[in-house]
Amino acid sequence: MPTIICHDLAGFGLRLITAEDASFLPIVEDIKSRASGPVPDARLDHAAVLLNESGKAVIVLGHIWDITDVAGHPRGASHLNLGSSTQMDVLAGRPVQPDRFSFILAGSKRLLTPVGAYGDNSDVIGPPPPSCGGGASIGWAGAWAGPRSAPEPELQHVELRLDSAIFDDGLCVGPDEKGLFESVTSELAVQRETAEQMAAALRAGAARGEIFDRLRPLAQHPHLMDHRGARHVFGLRSTFGQMAIHHLVHMQDADLLAWFDSFITPGPMKLHRA
Numbered sequence: 001m002p003t004i005i006c007h008d009l010a011g012f013g014l015r016l017i018t019a020e021d022a023s024f025l026p027i028v029e030d031i032k033s034r035a036s037g038p039v040p041d042a043r044l045d046h047a048a049v050l051l052n053e054s055g056k057a058v059i060v061l062g063h064i065w066d067i068t069d070v071a072g073h074p075r076g077a078s079h080l081n082l083g084s085s086t087q088m089d090v091l092a093g094r095p096v097q098p099d100r101f102s103f104i105l106a107g108s109k110r111l112l113t114p115v116g117a118y119g120d121n122s123d124v125i126g127p128p129p130p131s132c133g134g135g136a137s138i139g140w141a142g143a144w145a146g147p148r149s150a151p152e153p154e155l156q157h158v159e160l161r162l163d164s165a166i167f168d169d170g171l172c173v174g175p176d177e178k179g180l181f182e183s184v185t186s187e188l189a190v191q192r193e194t195a196e197q198m199a200a201a202l203r204a205g206a207a208r209g210e211i212f213d214r215l216r217p218l219a220q221h222p223h224l225m226d227h228r229g230a231r232h233v234f235g236l237r238s239t240f241g242q243m244a245i246h247h248l249v250h251m252q253d254a255d256l257l258a259w260f261d262s263f264i265t266p267g268p269m270k271l272h273r274a
Contacts, residue, residue: 006048007161012173012274013054014061014162016112019044031111031119034127039111039118046158050110050117057096058104059087059269060166062180065114068157075155077114078163078178088239091188093266096168098125103168112160170270181271187236188268194218195263198244202257208248215244 008016017024027049032039046067052058060082067075081087086102098105100120110119164174164181172181198211219241240263247259 003158004046004048005157005159007159008050009162009165009173012165012167012171013052013056014058014165014173015051015053016048016160016162017051018048024049027109028111030123031109034120034122035118040113040115046155047111047113048160050104050112050162052104052106052108054167055106056171057098057106057168058165059090059096059168060164060180060184061104061117061162062164062174062176062178063112063117064161064163064177066157066159066161067114067155070154070156072156075114079112079117080178080180081117082180082184082236083239085239085243088191088236088243090168091166091184091236091269092191092263093269094262100125166271170272172271172273181273184236185271190218190237191240192263192268194240194244195260199257199260199264202253202260211248212245215241215248217241219245 003020004018006016006018008014010016017027019025025044028044028047031049050061060080062078062080062082064079065077067077069075081104084102086097086099090096090103096103098121100122103121104110105121105124107124108119108121109123110117161177162174163178164172164176166172166181166184176182194215198214201211201214219238244260247256251259
């Protein structure tokens with residue numbers, strides 16, 4: 001039975017621990033006890049806990065699993081927690097407002113498995129009121145290279161890599177095999193440009209049907225191909241387009257204009273490498 005091989009970003013405060021660490025099982029049990037939705041049973045020798053010891057909130061995190069069974073078949077997966085409107089707001093330049101699910105707050109922990117990431121920020125901000133509800137795993141998109149429904153065969157190689165992370169100060173770390181940083185920078189530029197165009201069109205008296213026609217292509221999910229052929233939805237552009245269409249339908253002109261203007265000033269988060 002292979003031991004999981006982990007590549008973390010401990011130099012930037014993102015540390016991975018496995019079942020060999022004495023604190024691993026108590027943390028896993030704590031994550032399970034606080035989850036308001038089910039946490040799937042996972043082979044804990046093929047899982048890891050992420051500790052955010054950076055002192056900062058992680059806005060975006062991507063991790064990659066390289067898994068090979070004894071027959072030599074790849075069963076890898078990649079996961080990315082990008083796609084919520086709250087993350088989009090912060091990347092657009094607004095300050096972080098701590099909540100349970102959108103980010104990984106300083107001091108918080110997550111259970112990482114090949115089928116997803118589990119846990120929330122209630123370990124650092126406290127549990128929500130009983131009526132609030134919630135979920136075990138929110139906001140994680142992924143691509144899986146093997147069948148999820150089939151029984152797991154014996155494995156000969158299990159490797160986990162933290163591929164990319166964006167902190168709340170704009171610092172980008174990790175090898176970024178999936179091209180996240182470039183994609184986010186490009187998506188934010190499109191988002192700002194679109195907001196400027198829509199605001200100008202509204203000020204010029206454009207009909208709502210014209211605004212809708214401009215926004216509709218943006219609202220469709222873009223599928224980006226990485227160099228290994230896996231499809232990933234980064235989601236910023238489509239999330240913005242869908243939100244804009246929703247507001248187009250429900251907001252008055254002045255409020256809609258103010259919403260577009262909010263994506264122009266103060267401007268996108270300044271992403272930078274270490």
